[in-house]
Amino acid sequence: MAYNLSFARKVYKNAEMGHWIKMCMQCGVCSGSCPLGPLGAWEFGPREIFQRVRAGKEEEILGSGAMWMCTSCYNCIVRCPRGLPITHIVHGLARYAVETGKVKPTQPTARFATKVFWNNIVKTGRVGEAALSMHLYFIDGIGTGISNVLEMKDVALGMLKSKRLNPIPFRGKIKGYDGFKKMLDKAFELEKK
Amino acid sequence: MADKKIGCYICTGCGIGDALDIAALEVVAKKEQKIPVVKNHAMLCGAEGLALIQKDMTGEGVNALVIAACSPREQGEAFRFDTRIMDRVSLRELVVWVHEQADQKDADTFEEDRNMAAGDYLTMGCMRVKKMNAPEPFQDPGFSKDILVVGGGVSGLTAAREIAKAGYKAILVEKSDALGGHVAGMHQVSASKPPYRDPQPNPIGQLIAEVEGFKSIEVIRNGDIINTAGAPGLFDVTIKTPSGDENRRVGALVVATGFKPYDPAKLGHLGHGSSPDVITGLEFEAMAKAGKIVRKSDGQPAKRVAFALCAGQRDAAHLEYCSSACCIASMKQARYVQDAYADGSAYVIFQEIRTPGQMEDFYRGAQDAGTVFIKGDIQKVATGSGGLDLEVKDKLLRSTETLQVDLLVLATGMEPNLDTQDPNVPAPVKPGPETSHTTLNLQYRQGPSLPNLKYGFADSHFICFPYETRRTGIYVAGPARRPMGIAAAMTDASGAALKAIQAVESVARGAAVHPRAGDLSYPSFRVEACTQCKRCTEECPFGAINEDDKGNPLFNPTRCRRCGTCMGACPQKIISFANYSVDMIGSMVKEVTMPEEDDEKPRVLVFCCENDAYPALDMAARNRTPLSTYVRVIPLRCMGSMSLVWIADAMSSGWDGVLLMGCRHGDDYQCHNVRGSALAEIRLSKVSETLKTLQLESARVRMIEVNIMDANVVVDKINQFVEDLSELGPNPFKEF
Structure with missing residues (x-):
């Protein structure tokens, strides 16, 4: 049965900024403003994401790639006539999908964000770009890793030349790593509440 | 008025003196028109100029005025003198401002033409005042200032309260035994106060108590109006009650009979009748008021409730229009569930959700x-295992x-709870008790109900005069006028109450209500010359004229709005106002001297509606839009007062063409007098025969629609007509 509100109510309560979803009036300005729309990059835009939440389509939404396509350009937030923080809602939904384990294991952005990027930054306190790229290229094993590397080598060389890529991995930790760690711990603690 | 002494005052300010030959104008007034007192002043509307006129009035006995200055739409307050005989000649707008840019090559000719125009306007103004008598206001010792309110719902209660608060007596007639109407059955009402987000307690109990607390409000319950005779100030209303008939003399009526909910039995496609759990909004209100939101089928709690909006509204098969209040009502009812x-x-x-104004916050x-x-359509309603699917x-x-x-709640629409009649099919009924029963049972020759325009709602001009019906002194408020919610109905009722008060006060002074508010004149009928053709009784847009058994007109002065439609309709010319008549305009038309054919100065007469076309022309003048110097404009009270006699007069005295500028007519009419311009067009369709008998081209007379926003095109339209006429050549009657 559609429109069972139990899923929507969970989202309103547990997803970051999720309670805003009920305020959407479905005008579609967000979807029309999204630069990814013309690229056909998403299955559905913010408007449809929100209506699906309200219609109780839990698996379809949390398993979709729609909210992972957001590049945080904030066009939708600026234009929403109802003042919804759409970008934040979409990110909140993405995170909620991870938390509930409903995200598809093959969702590339989710994998990058939750594994590669997160582990990289937490370890040292800053991003080590060489390690980050290598980790990402070889995420599916050695075979695809090599072809990924070959494909990207010209870009990487160019970045090297213009000193945009540091080939030497960052060792040690940032200054004040203890404080950074404390912040993270506090955030986890707050979220558990 | 035998001892009429006319004074003509010419203003030379605002560039009039620079542009025109004032001495020549004085000759026109003095020598040609034989006006005894003729003076000019550099600023007539200033204290000195006004004192000049006032001095002549007290000293010289001047009691009728021709003021040749700016448009009659300007300086109305300044030129207010103790006389009812006055004409304003618009030298500034109609001559100086529209004839400004002289062509360098023939500046002399241009100036001559401009002076001729000024002279002609002054001639017509003098003639108008000569033919004018002072109107005597209609008075009757029986005038009442009480106001009858029909309907005891939220609109009627509000109207009665406002009338009483303003110090007048209200008689509130309710057909049932309880006040409050539909609202009395409601649990809560939508928001009327900031922050406009949540429903509010129902105010009806307090409103009823307030109304019952007024000594100046008489409440008649179980009342049925069986007869409404008379006219504003003099309405005699008979109300049938269980304890006998009550008669009341009232000055005006506020009709607040509210709405009938659309019959849900016609909504089978939305599941009505298929299950007891498909109910209407009003039934749901009753449930909520009783504190029992349950399934009707088995009494179990109804925790999941769907509201179907546009349950028949905006559907060609049911109600074609939006009922305006149902979106908001359903949002409110949804809150009951939560x-x-x-x-x-x-x-x-x-x-579509329609939440105008502050109601957008209620939506939030x-x-x-x-x-x-959910934006969508209900395609099927079935009874499933756990309720309705x-x-x-x-x-x-x-x-x-x-x-x-x-539960499925159908937000059914509103139909007017007031019988109306199609004005295009005038009921050929004679007033009398034998006519079928209607809400008001009006004793009007044009029928017992209020005329409608669309969807059966009483016609009113929804922008300019929303409460006015086509029956003077009868004002419709609330959902009987158009669908609306409680807050709008209360505003509406206040508005209608104030209009009713305005009407009884105007009637008491013998003055007209809108659009000629304050006008003291009214038509008189030379009945001995009447041929009983019934055109006046049929055509009066306001049903002011009843008929006796022989078909003679029985005029009700206080019903009249002074448009003059009867005057234009009468083939016998027996209807005239003290200050407006067929003879007056005809004399003005004939008084203007026509230049010889060889002069090649054609003359084009423009009859112009004073409500829309004339202000548009004034605005064009303010923009200095160049108008042909051959044009002469005569404002009319309404195109409906246009008499074909004037066309014949103009043609036979040598005018080359006549242009009529009236308002838009039809379903989206803009005529202040509802049907004036439409009737003028019908009359005009018969003029071509008249022209043929004179061996003239019918193209010499044209009618166009001009609205008040047309300032940028009105002059072009007139100039176009002048140009088209030049192809026909001069009027052959010039030589006679």
């Missing part, structure tokens, strides 16, 4: 409370979904 059950779910299935409040809005085509999801609910 208030009653913490785990309650409310769904609003809509086509409903969303915040968790109401789910609604098959909904969700236009936003682009899919068909099944929604399970305990």
Whole structure:
């Protein structure tokens, strides 16, 4: 049965900024403003994401790639006539999908964000770009890793030349790593509440 | 008035003196028109100029005025003298401003033409005043200032309260035994105060108590109006009550009979009748008021409720129009579900949400409370295992979904609870008790009901005069006028109450209500010359004229709005006003000297509606839009007062063409007098025969629609007509 509100109510309560979803009036300005729309990059835009939440389509939404396509350009937030923080809602939904384990294991952005990027930054306190790229290229094993590397080598060389890529991995930790760690711990603690 | 002494005052300010030959104008007034007192002043509207006129009035005995200065639409306050005989000649707007840019090559000719125009306007103004008598206001010792309010719902109660608060007596007639109407059966009402997000307690109890507390409000319950005779100030209303008939003399009526909910039995496609759990909004209100939101079928709590909006509204097969209040009412009812059950779910299935003004905040409040809005159509309603299964085509999801609910509430629309009649099919009924029963049972020759325009609602000009009906002194308020919610109905009722007060006060002074507010003149009928053709009784847009058994007109002065439609209609010329008559305009038309054919100065007469076309022309003049110097404009009270005699007069005295500028007519009419311009067009269709007998081209007379916004095109239209006429050549009657 559609429109069972139990899923929507969970989202309103547990997803970051999720309670805003009920305020959407479905005008579609967000979807029309999204630069990814013309690229056909998403299955559905913010408007449809929100209506699906309200219609109780839990698996379809949390398993979709729609909210992972957001590049945080904030066009939708600026234009929403109802003042919804759409970008934040979409990110909140993405995170909620991870938390509930409903995200598809093959969702590339989710994998990058939750594994590669997160582990990289937490370890040292800053991003080590060489390690980050290598980790990402070889995420599916050695075979695809090599072809990924070959494909990207010209870009990487160019970045090297213009000193945009540091080939030497960052060792040690940032200054004040203890404080950074404390912040993270506090955030986890707050979220558990 | 035998001892009429006319004074003519010419203003030379605002560039009039620079542009025109004032000495020549004085000759026109003095020598040609034989006006005894003729003076000019550099600023007539200033204290000195006004004192000059006042001095002549007190000293010289001047009691009729021709003021040749600016448009009559300007300086009305300044030129207010103790005389009822006055004409304003618009030298500034109609001559100086529109004839400004002289062509360098023939500046002399241009100046001559401009002076001729000024002279002609002054001639016509003098003639108008010569033919004018002082109107005597209509008075009757029986005038009442009481106001009858029909309907004791929220609109009627508000109207009665406002009337009483303003110090007048109200008689409130309610057909049932209880006041409050539909609102009395409601649990809560939508928001009328900031922050406009949540429903409010029902105010009806307080309103009823307030009304019952007024000594100046008489409440008649179980009352049925069986007869409404008379006219504003003199309405005699008979009210049937269980304890006998009551008669009341009142000055005006406020009709607040409210709405009838659309019959849900016609909504089978929305499941009505298929299950007891498909109910209407008013039934749901009753449930909520009783504190029992339950399934009707088995009495179980109704925690999931769907509201179907546009249940018949905006549907050609049912009600074609939007009922305006149902979106908001359904949002309010959704809150009842959430208030009653913490785990309650409310769904609003809509086509478009319409929440004007502050109600957008009410919409936000409903969303915040968790109401789910589904844009789509209910395709099937079936009774399932756990309640009703609604098959909904969700236009936003682009899919068909099944929604399970305990109750389906149909937001049915509003129909006027007031019988009206199509004015285009005038009821050929004679006034009398034998006519069928209607809400008011008006004793009007044109029928017992109020005329409608569309969908059976009483006609009113929805922008300019929303409460006015086509029956003077009868004002419709609330959903009887158009669909509306409670807050709008209360505003509406206040407005109608004030219009009713304005009407009884105007009647007491013998003055007209809109659009000629304050006009003291009214038509008189030379009945001995009447041929009983009944045109006046049929054509009066306001039903002012009844008929006796022989078909003679029985005029009701206080019903009259002074448009003059009867005067234009009468083939016998027996209808005239003290200050407006067929003879007056005809004399003005004939008085203007026509230049010889060889002069090649054609003359084009423009009859112009004073309500719309004339202000448009004034605005064009303010923009200095160049108008042909051959044109002469005569404002009319309404195109409806246009008499074909004037066309014949103009043609036979050598005018080359006549242009009529009236308002838009038809369903979206803009005529202040409802049908004036439409009737003029009908009359004009008969003029070509008259012209043929004179061996003239019918193209010499044209009627166009001009509205008040047409300032940028009105002059072009006139100039175009002048140009088209030049192809026909001069009027052959010039030589006679």
